[in-house]
Amino acid sequence: MGNDIVRLHHIGHIVEDLAQAIGLYERMGFLVPPPGLPAMPRSEGAQLEPFGAANTHADFPGSFLELATRVKDGEGAGLPADARLVPLEAPPEVLPVLVERINEAGANLGAFLERFEGLHILMFSSPAIDEAATRLTAAGVRHGGVNTVRRAAPRGAKVPVETVRYLEIDGDEPGGRSGAVTEGRVGVVADLDPDVQGARGLDHPNGAVELVGAVLCVADLELGAVQRRYETYLGRPARRSGPARVFDLDGAALTLVPESGLAALLPGERPVALPAFVGYTVAVRDLALTRDLLRRNGLPVRETPSGEVFVPSDAALGAAVAFRPASAG
Known part of the structure; x- marks a missing residue:
């Protein structure tokens, strides 16, 4: 089923x-x-x-x-x-x-x-x-x-x-x-x-083609409880990825990260509250072109250990907005 x-x-x-x-x-x-x-x-x-x-x-x-x-x-x-x-x-x-x-x-x-x-x-x-x-x-x-x-x-x-x-x-x-x-x-x-x-406008100047990730940051001691809650919501188990727990969906993922692991996932980021959704990722056609567009428009750009680029939350109204190549897994 x-x-x-x-x-x-x-x-x-x-x-x-x-x-x-x-x-x-x-x-x-x-x-x-x-x-x-x-x-x-x-x-x-x-x-x-x-x-x-x-x-x-x-x-x-x-x-x-x-x-x-x-x-x-x-x-x-x-x-x-x-x-x-x-x-x-x-x-x-x-x-x-x-x-x-x-x-x-x-x-x-x-x-x-x-x-x-x-x-x-x-x-x-x-x-x-x-x-x-x-x-x-x-x-x-x-x-x-x-x-x-x-x-x-x-x-x-x-x-x-x-x-x-x-x-x-x-x-x-x-x-x-x-x-x-x-x-x-x-x-x-x-x-x-x-x-x-x-019929809607889908041709974004930054080449974005889909929402492919969301990050929920939780207190370290609450990670297990939140994981079980989302396993119930989604009807599927999470997998371990370092300190994080990842729910693999069709072409996308929800990542639960403990507060102590957030900076490793999104360098420089700190949650303003717990638990909280702290960032999301969209897939783009050409990451280099997207990075250049962001910089031309005066936005700060950081890079994650996995090679995504993101606009930090303090420059994006409280949300870390990340971009990755559409061909990435």
């Missing part, structure tokens, strides 16, 4: 100033469209109202990078001038539950920003999300069930509406928030529709 979670779907960079973040990502060579401001009626027959979060994506064929910030109820203040409303649709019988989950997501973004500006979202991709939900429930993992939202598909797609199905894992710690675990928002999303995703 195949795995019901197969790859990385997206990682989310939560920021205070979305316009500033978009400018940074453009300097790093990503193609970033104007942000969307999701809007829904709070009740059947009500007016569209923006709430929850505003976000934009740097898209790849099978994954994406998300930039997001919290939106106060009914407000779009502090967002780029070209931010656009994105109406979401849901059946009337599930609308109250969905509104509650989006409110929780917005509250979580606010709590994330109070903790630190940086990476707070990691979602995995599933070809069988209902099976994944059933497995997680059977394993004792609390989650909010599979939510379904629909939004207009990008121009050029063969279908007018894009359907997104996802679940968020709930934390088990005392006083934990719905839709979030200690390190942030972690969950599962149904695989991206290749036709819909292919």
Whole structure:
């Protein structure tokens, strides 16, 4: 039987100033469209109202990078001038539950920003999300069930509406928030529709073609417990790689690293909190060209022991952004 979670779907960079973040990502060579401001009626027959979060994506064929910030109820203040409303649709019988989950997501973004500006979202991709939900429930993992939202598909797609199905894992710690675990928002999303995703802008000036790695830093004494938790989430074991534990996915990997081993993995990096997502890696067509682009745009560049190059977190709004050749394993 195949795995019901197969790859990385997206990682989310939560920021205070979305316009500033978009400018940074453009300097790093990503193609970033104007942000969307999701809007829904709070009740059947009500007016569209923006709430929850505003976000934009740097898209790849099978994954994406998300930039997001919290939106106060009914407000779009502090967002780029070209931010656009994105109406979401849901059946009337599930609308109250969905509104509650989006409110929780917005509250979580606010709590994330109070903790630190940086990476707070990691979602995995599933070809069988209902099976994944059933497995997680059977394993004792609390989650909010599979939510379904629909939004207009990008121009050029063969279908007018894009359907997104996802679940968020709930934390088990005392006083934990719905839709979030200690390190942030972690969950599962149904695989991206290749036709819909292919209609988006995928030709990045830096040559980026896919999200291929994420790094979660944990306290040394908590490494075993976090490893077991993610083994349950992903339905697969981790392998040892020095002090780190690595979950191999299709074309990507999640790396758990103890605090004492972070500097060896990402030289010069220190976590601002524990546990925390501290960095991610994208594959690029030509690493030398990517490095030159970063330097031309005034960004500091460091190198990892494995030969990846990365923009350090103190120059990238709290996230170490790494690049490796697309041909690398």
